[in-house]
Amino acid sequence: MEFDAFQAKQNGVDAIVWSEHLPVFDQGDSVxxxxxxxRLDPDSLNVTGLQGDATRLGAVRTVPGLTAVQLSEAGLELSAQGxxxxxxxxxxxxxxxxxxxxxxxxxxxxxxxxxxSSGAQVGLNYRFCGPAVDSLHFVVRLSWHADAGDLEQQYQIHYVLTTNAVPDSRSLEAAGVVRVVRRVASSGTVILDLLSDASFLPDGDDNTVVDLSWYVESHDSMPHCAVVKRVVLKSASPSIDANWYESQRFAERYWERFGVFGYIGFEEWTPDSALATAGFAQPGRGGSHMNVLLPPSDPGPLFGLWEIGGRGLVRKVHEQCGVVSINHPFGYALLPADTAGLGAIQADVTRFLLNQRAFEADLLEVGLPARSGTVDQHLLLWDRLSAGGIRTCGIGVTDTHGWRWDDPATATYTENRNPYVTWIWLRSTTRVGLASALRRCRAYFGNPFVFHGTIDFSIDTIGAMGQAISVxxxxxxxxxxxxGATGLNLWMVQGLVTPGVDVQYLRRERVADTAATLWVDTRRPSFVRVEVRLPDGTPAAFSNPIWLAK
Incomplete structure (x- = not known):
């Protein structure tokens, strides 16, 4: 959370909604x-065919020197010499x-x-098999953080488990890396307290486990050998309540440090029967993820929303005055702008959401440059819903998962390809105020690297952006x-509200004046929205519509 809050401040974003899958808060199961x-591959030395969360152990060996491995019922035996x-x-x-x-x-x-922060621990069952004093290194890679120079670094805990007669110690090995030396017996099970040891680093309690690794090494002619029989990753504090409040605590910390508001929501896989029938409940398919933001800041209501999907989830959230979004409707795969072959999937998504009336959800993720489709492809889906009489508020999301926010204009795409955000006209910065503004669709979205202004528009004196009005x-x-649109092109888009999959656009024209007043035809129901683009057509920012009914 620290890295996202830091980047939000750098890019002029005032608030973040962190939405985690509910199981993130419930860590009752062990890995x-x-x-x-x-099975041991004799050529690569990889261990394959494992079941569960880690399906392979990937081997990396260095030269000079000799390294060898054996796999048996006794465990994975690693040796190094030279x-x-x-x-x-x-x-x-x-x-x-x-x-x-x-x-x-x-x-x-x-x-x-x-x-x-869930009290993450590793239980390591091991045995040394060398002829002399030996050490087994165990490394835990954690989240990315930013230093004062905006250089990202991945935090790590480097455990040195040794039979050597040395005192236990904890020190800074390198920037973002804490070295923990533990004297251990020649065999047994050792418990590694990740929370305690990570806390030696700045904001060390604000991390997630990325991967685990272990190694033996030799600096001399003596053989060094260790056997790893079993690794168990678990949490000492697995409860939903405790972990929810930990996230709230981090959000408050970064508000105090960076002036960036933090709101904790949750994202849920939806086992809705309609989704399952359509094949959408498979990972990565449209509609299988939905975000929820509730006005209460306590986790109590979460228990009633567990493993509910589609329309049932929306109904229960609305009963609690919350809002629901349909996430990455075409799927969450990180793909380049060339989405050839996805046309059939996108057509299926469109038909399905039209038939389901988008579950009556409040929000739709539209600002997604590279989640199984381009921004313009997501815009077309959104317009098709509006044309079908389904009002969803469009939003833009980073969906960073802790990665750096990349500027698409640089075309580097080193980590995150979706640097979009949502700007909201708020009456209050409370959770109630945020949920209310999203429900009323007083929002616009875009790329903060390109657009630095504001967007709003109104119809005469009877309605504003995000509203449905009768004329x-x-x-x-x-x-x-x-x-803030200097050097950018402003476009007005008007589409008919009429049954069917295709959109009948009445107008799509460039507007020269950002404070202009235009007349639009309202003899038939329609929707009107605004686009801001670079001169070459690259998306920059988008308003939400006004839906006009007769």
Whole structure:
């Protein structure tokens, strides 16, 4: 949370809604890694075929020196011999998972990537097998943080478990890396207290576990050997209540430090029967994730919303005066702008959401440059819903998962391809005020690296952006109130509200004056919204519509 709050301040964003999946707050289950349950590849030395959160142990070995490994019911035996102080012989294993693209990366499950503040611990069952005093290194990689120079660094805890007669110690090994030396017996189980040791670093309690690794190394001619039989990752404080309040505490911390408001919401996979029938409940498919923001700041209402999806979730949230968004409707895959082959999926999503009337949800994620579709493809879905008489408030999201907010204009896309945000006209910065403003759709969204202004517009004196209004006359005047658009192009879009999948646009024209007054035809129901784009058409910012009814 620290890294996002820091970047929000850097980019002029005043508040963040952190939405975590509910299981993140409930860490009652443990992650158990038993190497003997896998298979050893004799060439790569990888251990494959594991079940659970980490499906592979990826091997990395260095030269010079000799390294070897054996896998048996006794565990994973690592040995190293030779090497020097400058170039030790090392054999290291990383917890990994094979992702859908076939590549091995860090595990990405809600039990594995648990918050350190939940009292995260590792129970390591080991045995030394060398002829002399030995050490086993165990490394925990954590979240990314920013230093004073805006350089991102990944926090780590480096445990040195040794049979050498040395005192236990904890010190700063490098920027963002704490070194913990523990004297241990030649075999047994050691408990590593991640929360206590991470707290040695600034904001160390604000971290999640990314991956685990362990290694043996040799700086001399002696053989060094250790066996890892079992690794258990668990939380000493697994309750929803405790972890929810920890997130609230972090949000308050960064408000005091950066002046960035923090609101804790939650994201839920939705096992709704309609979603399942349509195949949308599969990971990555449209509509399978929904965000919830409730006015109360306590976690009590969460228990009644667990594992509810679609229309049922929306109904219960509305009973508590909250708001619900449909997340990344085309799926959450990080894809480049070329989305060839996704047309059929996008058409299915459109038909499904039209048939379901978008579950009567309040919000729709539209500002998504690279979540299984471009911004313009998400805009078309949004317009099709409006044309079908379904009013959803469009929002933009970063969906950073702790990564850096990248500027799309640089085309680097090193980490996060969705640097969009939502700007909201608020009456109050309380949770009640935020939920109310989102429910009333007093919001616009865009790319904060490109657009630095404000957007609002009104219809005569009877309605403003985000409202649905009835008009009796055959035309009304629209008055724009847009700032910060110098060097950008302003467009007005008007579409008919009429049944069907396709959108009939009445007008899509460029507007020269950001304070202009235009007349629009209201003889038929329609919706009107505003776009701000770069001269080459690149999206910059978007208003929400006014829906005009007769």
């Amino acid at each position: 158990v890694i038993t190497p003997a349950q896998g 090497g020097t102080d400058a170039q030790p012989a090392r054999l290291q294993y990383f917890t990994q998972h094979i992702w859908k693209d076939g590549k091995a990366r860090w595990p990405e499950t809600l039990r594995f990537n648990r918050p350190v 009796r006359s055959d035309s009304v005047s629209i008055r724009f109130a847009i700032t």
